[in-house]
Amino acid sequence: MNQPKSWIEIPENSDFTLANIPFGVYSKGKGHFAVATAIGEYIVDLDMLHKAGYFGLLELPKNIFSSRYLNPFIALGKEKTNAVRKYIQELFTKGSTLEKDSKSLVNVLHKQQEVKMLLPVKVRNYTDFYSSKEHATNVGVMFRDPENALLPNWLHMPVGYHGRASSIVVSETLIHRPNGQIKDPAKDKPDFGPSKRLDFELEMAFVIGKETQLGDMVSVNKAEEYIFGMMLFNDWSARDIQVWEYVPLGPFLGKNFASSVSPWIVTLEALEPYRTKAPEQSVEVLPYLKEKQRTTFDIQLEVAIATKEAKETVVCQSNFKHLYWTMPQQLAHHTINGCNIEIGDMYASGTISGTTPESFGSMLELAWKGSKPLQLADGSTRVFIQDGDKVIMRGHAGEGTQRVGFGCVQTEVLPAKNIEI
Template sequence: MIKLLTIPPDSDFTLANLPFGIFSTPDRPRRAGIAVGDDILDLAMLGESGIFDFDAAVLNRPVLNDFITLGKSVTSRARSQVQGWLEKEQGSPVQARHLVPMAEATLHLPVQIGDYTDFYSSIEHATNVGRMFRDPEKALLPNWRHLPVGYHGRASSIVVSGTPVRRPVGQLMPSDSNHPVFEPTRRLDFELEMAFVVGKDSELGRPISVGEAEEYIFGMLLFNDWSARDIQRWEYVPLGPFLGKSFASSVSPWIVPLEALAPFRVAGPEQTPGVLPYLQSGGANNYDIDLQVRVNETTVCRSNFRYMYWNMQQQLAHHTSNGCNVRVGDLMASGTISGQTPDSYGSLLELTENGTRGSFLRDGDTVTMTGHSGSGSSRVGFGSVVGRILPARN
């Protein structure tokens, strides 16, 4: 490894990772970078030397969309080249001027998000919610085991980690009233999720099969889908989530490419009954990613992405099965990721049993989500997604 680079032993950003993001400093406008240890490798500056085999002007853009559009054959090769240069002790083209301390940089939303879809793909979460609000013996709706349920969300209110989240005001129905009121949510919640970034445009009218879906997935982020449970409960019938969700969602700033996660592929849960042919997915299509949620300084959840009943390939195949097209930068979120034990539930709705065994988020609370796979020099992490709750506007 080059002598000017030090990677702490517990770093998420090892040479096995090398995720992509967008950063700026007072003297460097928004540009592409790679996280490595406590530093950011300035890809735009490195590209000015003509060292890459593509037009490096795309690295000077304020989002990664144009770089991602070059395709995995280009982006993966660029990452592999950087990996090789950073591993060299001598003769590397990476110089001190190419490295920026992460603490001195501002991190930005890494892609321009055209569309955003949120799924509902954890069987444990769906079962927990169904038991709370429906017949406990029929917690899952009839369609749940047959297709990855999802809804179209609001891309404009997705913000990068560190952006404060304002408590939303909306219409809700108090338990002691027969008439709705318009006031700040009383049940503000987080949802522990992950999201994948679409890395390739598809053709309108042409479905993406499960087998080719991975070609369209560039990488993954941590995702916090903030939820106002009381607003959501009053409004969601008959068309589903709306204002109780669209006020904000938060993402981590670094996109971990799928190739970095390849060593951590695992088989998902058995799907029973068997799914229709267009959703059949064999092999190791889930990922072993340890996840954690803290509210202020208290860890409230430890979960894992491997629990997902519906995997990303199935989500994308179903999303496009009617001919809907996707575009580079689109975001697809997993839905809340819950495990089988109470300490692995990915929302306060579940952790507090709908407020009967604890409280929802208060003004001033800070929620921090982290995730990683592996350990030591093989660790591949996502950093964190952080959001602090601000009071509702008067």
């Protein structure tokens, strides 16, 4: 599957080869937006191309690429959106008509550095799973019983919970350290103040491309038909707020102050060459969770921390393929009771930890509950995230002209806001 050459120069190690063609939305100034793709160091304004007549044969709605969100485009269905992706690949292949016309085109290509990317979908519903056996085991060992680290339900279902859709923000959105109730175990009541245990969680999320009606179930073997694509997802967590609030109804203010996502949605079709076997499951699952073929995607992931004083320090290297529960299993489970799904729903994986300490996907695990501080490039150490730190997550599959990457989600943490009562 040799990818032909593009007439746009694509640097070595670019996430955005012709094999990728992800979708996003960029800002064209107050109140104006356009759907775009990324190629090499550029973004391509699909609305300008559409209005210049390039998508004519595909019979797309007139304003499909001038929408604030990708939801209407995604709603066209995979047949159409895949045809758009393939046609973009043709347009940017060496020798295409677009190459010949390119000198007369204005405002179609912009340097990625010069544009502001926006949250690409209106997030309808957001669920966070807990699908890494290594992560769930680490948490169980730290906070419960090392001999029974996994809870009884964990091997029988992809455990998950509902999260907050409104506070999902795109890469480069600044976030404030959250305030909240924190309970010192030595005291008999909680104090109030900024979280002292701010953490990231390395996750990926998938975005729904096809809706169901209330009462419908999505079969595990057809689930990928409902998935448009994937993103990087940083599930920010305030461990001290979370630990005091989460029994019995689950995480709430310890999570919902912000979740950060990468600006580009990479389609499942672009990831297809990187399909690989999913881990074998140690306990037989119920029939509705049984896959004919257990597959996932081989996506290399890393997390870096950049401080004011120093360049990045890579603190974690992991891989999406480690997850015990697959995306089809997550979606089949979520709908087995008839819960309906909507275009633009986001389903995050849970922290993606591998088996080695370097592959753990949160500071909680990397610094093992504060007992093993991480050394950063500027000589400082971290057990959790400090104000001014920038957390950067990256992911890609494949290499060279076949590389299909996600770019990054990077977020700088500002100090907590003062409270006015």
